[in-house]
Amino acid sequence: MKVLIALVLTSLLAVTAMAHEGHDHGNNPPQSPRAGDKTALICNTDKSICTQLQFLVDINSSAEGAFFATIKTPDNKAINNLKVDLWMSMGNHGGHGSAPVEIAETGHNQVKVSNAWFVMPGTWSVRLEFDLEGIHQHFEVPVYVAE
Known part of the structure; x- marks a missing residue:
């Protein structure tokens, strides 16, 4: 259970960091x-x-x-x-x-x-x-x- 929670938190942090850096989640990154x-x-x-x-x-x-x-x-x-x-x-x-x-x-x-x-x-x-x-x-x- 702790591993699953850590994995979910790590994924959320990665998505948040990408959004903060201006990455486009589609096919057209800046x-x-x-x-x-x-x-x-x-x-x-x-x-x-x-x-x-x-x-x-x-x-x-x-x-x-x-x-x-x-x-x-x-x-x-x-x-x-x-x-x-x-x-x-x-x-x-x-x-x-x-x-x-x-x-x-x-x-x-x-x-x-x-x-x-x-x-x-x-x-x-x-x-x-x-x-x-x-x-x-x-x-x-x-x-x-x-x-």
């Missing part, structure tokens, strides 16, 4: 972004400010990542003091960040982010913080890394 892929548009509550990433290389946990980050603002107003970092929430254990990324302006409200290391599989957040007309803005774009 994939890492590939060069050219874009994320969904992430917007504030009134949809007046949005951001989107476009990947320049295939993303994985063993190579340097690079992407464009574009921020759309009302009337195409300029942003200031942009900061970008990578963050992985680890539940009750806090989180895990990545080394500082390199940011190069490539256009109006667009930057190229390199030296972006997603050092382990799972769901990461690309966090963008900036000021727009003196108001601090914070966005988090989810990026799933499969391998």
Whole structure:
């Protein structure tokens, strides 16, 4: 009886861990972004400010990542003091960040982010913080890394 209970608990923990890591129990497990892929548009509550990433290389946990980050603002107003970092929430254990990324302006409200290391599989957040007309803005774009 104890063996059966232990087996059931082990199975439940394995299923819970897979669900937590973003595994799809169907035939289409999540994939890492590939060069050219874009994320969904992430917007504030009134949809007046949005951001989107476009990947320049295939993303994985063993190579340097690079992407464009574009921020759309009302009337195409300029942003200031942009900061970008990578963050992985680890539940009750806090989180895990990545080394500082390199940011190069490539256009109006667009930057190229390199030296972006997603050092382990799972769901990461690309966090963008900036000021727009003196108001601090914070966005988090989810990026799933499969391998």
